[in-house]
Structure formats: structure tokens, C-alpha cells
Amino acid sequence: LDLLCCSYAISAVNESQNGTVYLVGAGPGDPNLLTVKADRLLRQCGALVYDSLVPKELLDLVVDSCECHFVGKRRGHHSLPQQKINSILVEIASRHSCVVRLKGGDPFLFGRGAEEAAYLDSHGISVEIVPGITSGIAVPAYVGIPVTHRLGGSSITFVTGHEEKDKKRPIVNWRGLANATDGLVIYMGVHNLEYIVDELIAGGLNPFTSAAIIQQGTVVGQRLIKAPLNQLVKEVGTLEFISPSIVVIGQIVDFQIEACSPDLANVTMPI
Numbered sequence: 001l002d003l004l005c006c007s008y009a010i011s012a013v014n015e016s017q018n019g020t021v022y023l024v025g026a027g028p029g030d031p032n033l034l035t036v037k038a039d040r041l042l043r044q045c046g047a048l049v050y051d052s053l054v055p056k057e058l059l060d061l062v063v064d065s066c067e068c069h070f071v072g073k074r075r076g077h078h079s080l081p082q083q084k085i086n087s088i089l090v091e092i093a094s095r096h097s098c099v100v101r102l103k104g105g106d107p108f109l110f111g112r113g114a115e116e117a118a119y120l121d122s123h124g125i126s127v128e129i130v131p132g133i134t135s136g137i138a139v140p141a142y143v144g145i146p147v148t149h150r151l152g153g154s155s156i157t158f159v160t161g162h163e164e165k166d167k168k169r170p171i172v173n174w175r176g177l178a179n180a181t182d183g184l185v186i187y188m189g190v191h192n193l194e195y196i197v198d199e200l201i202a203g204g205l206n207p208f209t210s211a212a213i214i215q216q217g218t219v220v221g222q223r224l225i226k227a228p229l230n231q232l233v234k235e236v237g238t239l240e241f242i243s244p245s246i247v248v249i250g251q252i253v254d255f256q257i258e259a260c261s262p263d264l265a266n267v268t269m270p271i
């Protein structure tokens with residue numbers, strides 16, 4: 001196995017003077033959802049740059065000499081500007097042949113992975129994407145909610161509920177989405193939930209459509225709140241807010257099979 005890992009490392013090093021940056025998806029929280037490729041890269045990388053919402057168990061996979069940088073961002077608490085993160089990656093790639101940029105879930109789903117990849121590419125750094133299991137699929141799945149279903153979920157939309165404060169007009173056309181998709185999976189949607197629900201209903205979505213919020217999915221403490229769309233805000237408002245959360249709207253919620261939920265007793269919340 002060591003030999004295999006070693007040959008993988010050699011083939012992974014690009015021929016320029018700079019190393020390769022791997023934009024790696026860490027999965028949604030349960031460290032067991034890491035891909036085999038991500039596991040292999042974490043064990044061999046010379047430097048690791050990681051975000052919030054990355055399972056802390058994964059940090060134990062790197063070798064002792066690995067140079068580790070936390071650049072985590074949480075809503076409202078941006079610890080480092082994106083430009084700074086980009087510069088750090090370029091600098092580190094000039095010193096290490098294998099750099100892992102670890103992001104929660106999948107790097108290309110609301111993770112600014114494409115921006116980082118484009119920046120690195122424009123600076124002559126070799127970059128590779130290692131997809132991860134996104135929270136939008138895994139978190140509903142861990143409570144037994146399928147994101148598609150032959151009988152009532154032929155289309156699904158992954159959408160961000162986060163709007164920048166200084167944005168002149170909303171980027172998501174919620175009214176347009178109301179009748180354009182069977183199901184919605186909303187990332188970062190809880191803070192704007194009232195607005196989103198109002199817009200969807202104004203756009204023609206049945207107020208009694210089934211909806212769910214899953215908080216801290218795939219780890220111990222995972223919580224599921226289910227309510228008809230027009231009751232969702234009230235329902236979540238009576239409970240203490242827990243981050244992160246995924247919102248699922250549509251008939252797919254009715255297809256939940258509770259028996260699918262795994263035992264999460266030993267799976268703790270990511271950093």
C-alpha cells in the first residue's frame with residue numbers, strides 16, 4: 001500500500017516548479033464519508049489549507065511534518081478575505097509539491113472552489129478537483145430523505161439562501177423557482193428563511209408543501225424539523241438555532257424512510 005501511495009504521489013507532482021493544489025471535498029461532517037482519493041491525498045500532502053465545516057478527524061490523517069493552515073470562514077465571521085486565501089495557496093504551492101485545499105462537502109458546490117481553481121490556474125499553478133459528498137445530498141439522506149423520487153421528485157434544485165448584504169437586488173429568483181422544480185435543497189437558507197418562504201408562496205408554491213430543516217447533519221446532534229411550508233418559520237423559530245442547516249422543500253420530504261438513519265453516536269461536529 002505504501003508503494004502504491006508513493007507512486008501516486010510521484011505521478012501527482014506536476015512538471016513545473018510549482019506543486020499541484022488539490023481542491024478536495026471533505027464531505028458533510030461524518031468523516032467516514034471522505035472519498036478514498038481524498039484520504040490518500042491527505043496522507044501524502046506536504047501542506048494542508050482547510051476551512052470550517054471540515055471534520056476534525058481528517059486533520060489527524062496528515063503526516064506530522066505537514067504544514068497546516070486554517071482559513072475558515074463562518075457566516076458573519078470571515079476570518080480571511082478570499083484574496084488572501086488565494087495568495088496563501090499560490091505561495092504554498094511554490095514550496096510544496098502536493099498541497100491539499102480541503103473544503104466542506106464538495107468544493108464546487110457553494111464552496112468558491114471554482115474561483116480558487118481559476119486563480120491558481122491564472123498563476124500557473126496546476127490544480128485538480130477531488131469532488132466530495134455534498135451536504136445537500138448526504139444530510140437529507142442521513143435522515144432518510146431522498147432528493148429525487150420517481151413518484152414525486154423528478155427534478156431537484158440546489159440553491160443558496162445566502163444573499164450578500166450589499167447586493168442591490170436578490171440573485172435568486174425564488175418566485176420563478178416556485179413552479180420550476182419538484183424539489184429544493186437550500187444551502188445557507190435559515191437566516192433568510194422567512195423571505196424565501198414568502199417568495200416561494202408568492203410565486204405559486206402550495207403553502208402546504210412539505211418542508212424540512214436538517215441541522216448539523218451526519219453528526220451526533222443532528223436534528224430534523226418537519227413542517228408544511230407555511231409553518232416552517234414558526235416551527236424553527238421556537239427552537240434554538242443550530243448551524244449549519246440544510247432546508248429541503250417538496251414532496252420528496254414525504255418519501256422519508258426513517259429507518260435509513262445511521263447511528264451517529266461517535267460522530268462529532270466538524271470544526
Ligand SMILES: C[S@@+](CC[C@H](N)C(=O)[O-])C[C@H]1O[C@@H](n2cnc3c(N)ncnc32)[C@H](O)[C@@H]1O
Nearest residue numbers: 029105106109111134135187188217244245246
Ligand atoms: C458555504 S456552504 C458549503 C457547502 C459545501 N461545499 C457542500 O457541498 O456541502 C455551507 C452550507 O452547507 C450546508 N451544510 C454543510 N454541512 C452541513 C451539515 N453537516 N448539516 C447541515 N447543513 C450543512 C449549510 O447550509 C451550510 O451553511
